[in-house]
Each structure stands twice: as structure tokens, then as C-alpha cells.
Amino acid sequence: MNKFSETLTKDNSVLALIDHQTGLLVSCRDLDPHLMTENIKGLANLAKAVNLPTVVTASMPEGPNGPIMPEITNILGNEIIEREGEINAWKSLEFKRAIEATGRKKIIMAGIVTDVCLMFPAISAVAEGYDVYAVVDASGTWNSTVTQAAMHRMTQAGVKVATWSSVLAEMMDDWRSDHGTELGGILAQHTTYRWVYNSYLTAANQK
Template sequence: MNNHKFTETLTADNAVLAMIDHQTGLMVGLGDEHPTVIKNNILALSNTAKAAGIPSVITASMPDGPNGPVMPEIQQILGGEIINRADEINAWKSPEFRNAVKATGRKKIIMAGIVTDVCLLFPALSAVAEGYDVYAVIDASGTWNKTVQEVTIQRLVQAGVKVTTWASVLAEIMDDWRGENAESLGNVLAGHTTKYGYVMTSYFANK
């Protein structure tokens, strides 16, 4: 059996970041993690993509309604335009979003969304069905409570989505502390994980 799909790693050259519906109105209802922690993780994932030079696609669902606008920090970090969807709950059903992902020419999608069981789950399933290799970043996503999170993870895994965390994504992309993006990615890790900041201080002091 060929397990290449499950063992091939992320790199700065084969992945695209999809940030789905990280909107202020939706952030209010999160209960599976402390909002401050989730915000930190979302920004850490965004900074990881920026430091590695990974292209990104940002989308929002009905931003003029109760969902509210995308967290402004995300666009400040990643730049680019936000794809505002009027009706599609599943972002993959938006031609603008889907085409933006396809235009990168990359088959690995690092995906995060609010809420996990809708905004992340549905496009992840749809992208996998079209042959994409999806990495669902659970700690940069969020939902109503832990039960909903756990059920959603089960469904993602059943569909062949790779469930992961932002720090694991960063380490997988970095691959080697001698790599060209190692210092910038290391600074992201230090900036968003207080304890590891001390490790980075020691590392750079002895370079």
C-alpha cells in the first residue's frame, strides 16, 4: 500500500494557507478554548505562512451581517484581499474562493476556520473530494464546546484530512534549523509560545 499521501511533508513550496471565517461575531461564541489562546494561535499560523512565504487565501461569510468582519490582524499580517461570500456556507462552493486556491497551483491546503464544525469541516471535506491534501489546524480554529470539536475531528479524520496544530505546521515547514526560513520561523515560535521564547534566546545567543 502506498502511504505517500500521508507521509509527504509540508514545505514552503507545496502549500497554501486558507483562513476561513475568522470573524469577530463568530469569535464571541467560542467555548472549546479560551478566546485569548485561540487568537494567539490564529495569529501564529498567519505569521508562520508569512515567514515562510506561503501564499494565503482569506474568506468571510456575510461580513456585513452578525458574523462581522474578519479579525483585522489576519489581513494586516497576510495582506491581500478578503473574499466576501454572500450565501455559501461551505467556502469551497464559492467560485472566487475555490479558484483563488486553485490559482496557487498547490495541492496541500493548510486550513483553519471559525467554526470548526462548519467553516472548517465543510470545505475540508469538499477539497479532499477534489484530490487536495488538507491539513486542518484545530488549535487555530474554534467552536462552541469540546464535544463539538471532538466529533468534528472524528469526521475530518474519517475523510482523510490531516488534523494538526499551528506549531506542528511550523516545525514541518521549517524542517531544519539551518534552513533559509529557520530564523524567521523560530521567531514566530518564540513570539507565540512564551516558554519556547527562552529556548530561542539561548539558541540565537550561541549562533
């Protein structure tokens, strides 16, 4: 089994969150802002729950792009790679070395905006042999047309387009796994899956 057919686990993956900065969020019109924020928080909580290595980067946060959104730092802490000018985060040696230092070839990647902050490093990483999962619902951009164009270009380059809930389910693998109940709770916290999860808890408590 090669890295492209191998499924995601907490032991073979790294999360990269790129440029989720307060000043850039105004550009995100393809998703409801509240929904997108919940998706980003869900992805961050997933990483924290399974102790997934995480690399967070920001582009010139002292300028109009602003700092990383507090919804991320409140969950994952304030360790952020601040880039001085590289639009494509993969061209930042510090960012790339942080990914390489994990020794993992699967990158779960999200970014603001989808067609730049996510698409460019996703394609660049694939070109160097990484297996990239582009989490498009924890990313955002101007409108749905731009999203579709970015998704097409990424898939043409070999990037796997994904959603945060599918990443969570793939990593959970089995409700009986060590993190099964906790991950189900994260999904319930950030989506309408909460009703299914509540039913599951009720049934489990009746056994």
C-alpha cells in the same frame, strides 16, 4: 512519494483562513480566546515569513458575522473573498478558484467555527484530491465535545488534523534552513517556546 506522505514546504502548500470574523468569535469556547488568537496570528505570520500563498474568506461580513479579525488583516492585508451565502466555502467558485490558481494540492486550513467553517470545506477538498491539514488550534467552536466530533469526522474523511506549531516545524524542517531562525522567532513570539528560543540565541551568539 504521493501528496499524502510528502511533507509540507513553502513551495507545495497554500494557506486558507475561513471566516475568522469578529462576530463569530463569540462562538469559540473550546480554547482560551487569547491563546486561540495567538495561534491564529502565529499561523498568519508563518505564511507571511515564507511568502506562502494565502486565501482569506469571510461569510457575509456586512452582517452580524462581522469583518475578518484585524489580527489577520494586520499581518496579511485586506484581500478577502466575501461570500454571499455559501456556508461551505468550497462551494464558493471564487474561493475554490483562488485555491486552484496556486497550483498546489496541500491546503493548510483553519476556520471559525471548527465544525462548520473548517470541517465542511476540508472534507470537500479531500474528496477532490487535495491533501488538507486542518489546524484545529487556529480554529474554534462551542465546546470541546464539538471539537472532538469535528476532528473524528474529518479524520474519517481523510483530513489531516494538525496544530499550527507542528505545521511551522514541518515547514521549517531544519534550523539551518533559509527561514529557520525567523520561524523559530515566530514560534517564540506566540508560545512559551520563547524560553527555548532565547537559550538557542544565547548559545548561537556565543559561538
